[in-house]
Amino acid sequence: MLNNKITELLKVEYPIIQAPMAGGVTTSKFVVEVSNSGCLGMIGAGYMTPIQIREQIKEIKQSTSNPFGINLFVPNAFKVTENEVKSANHILNPLRHQLNLQPKDSFEIPNFNDVLETFIEQIKVVSEEKVPICSFTFGIPSKEVIAELKRSNIILMGTATTVREAVENEKAGMDIVVVQGSEAGGHRGSFIDGDQESLVGLMSLIPQVVDNVRIPVVATGGIMDGRGLMASICLGAKGVQMGTAFLTCIESGAHKVYKEAILSANEDQTVLTRSFSGKWARGIKNEFILEMQNYETLLPDFPVQNTLTQDIRKTSSAQNNQDFMSLWSGQSPRLAKSITVESLIKSLITEAKKINSYI
Template identity: 40%
Template sequence: MWRRTRFTQRLGIDYPIVQGPFGSGLSSTRLAAAVSNAGGLGSYGAHILGPEEIRATVAELRTRTGRPFNLNLWVPLPGEAALTLTESEFAAESARFASARAEFGLPAPTAPATYAAADFSRQLEAVIEARPPVASFVFGPPPQAAVEEMKRRGIVTMAAATTVDEAVALERAGIELVVASGSDAGGHRPSFLRAAGESLVGTFSLIPQIVDAVSVPVIAAGGIADGRGVAAALMLGADGAQVGTAFLACDESNASEGHKAELVKPSARWTSLTRAYTGRLARGIRTPMMMELERDAEVPPYPIRAWFTSPLRKAAAKAARPERQALWSGQAAGLVRRRTAAQCFAALIETTERAWRRSAAPS
């Protein structure tokens, strides 16, 4: 039976379905709890939160659900936290966005002490202290000592791989669940052993290769928006499926109304991978802002470009200007509908059941 896998048994959940963790403030405790309460694994992307916010988020999730949930962090890549700009480089990048700031009435920025959104080591300490049932990571595994401490405290660890080599590295690091993140997925590509542009493997090519390479349960992610994708992932050997864009469009997500509206338009079928918004490769719906930023000959790396564009993206969301936002979306957006999380989850169960029965029916 498709509902019972090593993944569901490990966590004690009813269905092998994970709600993808959304970064950039797009997650909500309402959405994560709704998915967990429905029998899946709800997730919250916490990479921009400080330690106290992480503790408060875990506490709030515990008031909303008694079922397992997942808190997600970004592991900084080597040297990333120390990246900086010279005075002239800062002035040039600031000037690049002067007209956009004026459009939204934003002041000119002053150079920060650090461009990093948060201190990862302090975030990790807060996660270990708060003890969410599941802690997941992108851009590699956390330090070995932290992995061992989380295991000691009963926190199940999960991390994303975009290649077979990354999956093997995660298992060797002691990670208990590996997310096979195909290039179909929306948002940032979480590659960590090689450049993201060199690690673009489609989800349904990636799943069986990772399943063959590791012994831990594998969760498929990328381009899965209905039960046909869930069933296909399980048939290829995955123990679960992660659904992102379909849940991002739900009422309970923290995406702006403009973002949600764009996800269900026919134009959402056209997405691109771009570094223009944040300096790190990510998939989103093509917008005038994306095309404008892609004219830049050089884009400062993450987190510098993200620091400059973040206020603009937030202002555009507040002003209901989706054409000026980063509209993260996977390649299966054409299957997405506006609905509540409970309705979305029920539809996933129904369509997975239907696809599973069809696959088992005699020809």
């Protein structure tokens, strides 16, 4: 059961993908450790410049000959007015005051064409460096982008939160679809269906997607151990993608305070918020989320809100203050452990094989 289409396509020993967590978690050392342990290490490159991406790819290639992958954010069109930005800053300034930051009024509004141009440059680097696997979140790239990557023989993975989104990924030419249940930590990968409609639980989502696509399905959302891996496979998935479980590993680049927050959290402490970035995401409830919950519908869309809160998040992190950090986490934090990547994977496989012997 653990050797299937996914292990064959990705050329890995186990059908386990380390989720591509953007924002500094997926350091080269971390990705290499995952890939060297028989799973697929992934670079979370959504916020990285093309130069940073090229540097990290080269670093990883120097440390492992095993496959690894990269994840990019598909740009979505956004509209924002100066008044909306001023209003958001007015809401955020009292929180800046708590961190001894200067209040802000104005803000240089990002241009969608610039965001799109950066994405095209990111794609160019991935293609030139021939990264074995490339995954996408927040949508499906253009036919031209898909064709360019396929010419470089790169395996493509899309993200879906509903059956409809999974079907569109298959139609577009993705080789694998990652289905994200509502339990998942971090940003929702939805791009067609509404925010509420996209909150399908993983155990409901897997078999429905499997019945409607021919490409291999990878499950993600709240999976932390061998039980989650085997449950997903029993429902028809060919593999799993795990974020929170890897995030608290010793080699992960996540901030110490962030890891501690997950390791001490309970399942009822994760909530969905769009206050940090302008996109709905699941994280551990803290003071920032509580202070902002009454304003969520008034805030600008991603990436504008994400840029507006950057100074708050960075300063909070520098001060080892979890109150204003984005503590993304899935719904199973009680199962998180502070262990090495190698120990986590050994534990996963041992448990999965034990369960398999009973089936």
